[in-house]
Amino acid sequence: MTKRIEGDIKWSEDEDHSPASEFRVEVLSDVGYPLFLKGRYNPLTSKLSYHIIHKGVGRIYGLDLGQDHKNPDGTYVGEKHKHRWTILEKDKVAYVPSDITALADTPVLVWQQFCLEAKIKHDGILQSPLPFQYDLFLP
């Protein structure tokens, strides 16, 4: 396992102060790839995503929960899917990951399964997303 993340991860609000919480961390590797991991959880829509982004290429790998996806061949993949970057189709093809069994409203459990599958060693803990105050957003 050469990819690793050091330290605890805290969620914070985004630049627009939207209902979602997010985080961004650097993914360290022996080779020194410029990799970052972004997480986002929107409790209003029950959507959760963890994306690995290469600074020179864009998103190369990502898990989405609660979000449907349509592949270029016209098939719908469903609300649990993973994008994996390929030269031909970039990140437009998704598949159903059988190794992710936790639900979108349990971001910490999903994180543990995601790291395992993506072969990322996280030396720390992912904290729970920020508490959500419904009335502040949709009074």
Add this chain to the structure above:
Amino acid sequence: MTPCLEISANLSDLFTCSNVNGFVRIRTPFLYPDGDVIDIYLQEKNGQRTLTDLGDTLGWLRGQTIARKKTDKQESLLQDICLNHGIEQFRGMFFLRVDAQQSFATEVIRLSQALVRVSDLWFTFKTRAYESIVEEVADFLSDLKIPFDQNVKCKGRSGRTRNIDFQTRNSLRTSFIEVLSTGSKAAANSKVDSIVSTWHDLSHMRVGQQSIEFISLFDDTLDIWSAFNIQQLNDLSEISYWSQPEELKNLLCQTT
């Protein structure tokens, strides 16, 4: 069945509804640029229906880039989209108060089209971050009406040809600017070493009556650079940070 009858009979099948967290979720046939499906949500309160994306669209955009903030250009494009489609942006969500005079289907399509346009801002992302900041610097210099050349080649004292990102010239001074941007701490040191070498090789151009000022411009939008990196270049050039464009402007416009 005629095409018109076929459309009126089947078009509604493209939208499916379900209840999610107290909202009616409308799953549209429209897609984000990566193939993810665009959902919109209906809320009814005090007799007023509101359609919104609940923040998913800008969230989708944010998930494609390591940038923490949208650029001024992207913000301006967002305002244009809101104006064009008559939608409102509030706390990262797009809203549309359903007009009772309009058909509900029209309003659903109106918001959906706006969201497609917003997600298409993805095409303005430059994933190659270095190129992106160089382009931003070029835009910045153009806006200030400071004449410049890009990718200027200069022969150093070693005989090697050095590429300089920008040469600016105004009535007060001429400057060389080297842009330092990388996504990896591992690459930061070699980037600095390369520019140290360039400034050393061209150091003869800093002396004389028509001297050229050297500026090392750090992209500090990521916490990549060490104090030592900056100190190395501080000895050979003026230091500027992309997060403080006003200071860069002052540097470029001051007398030598």
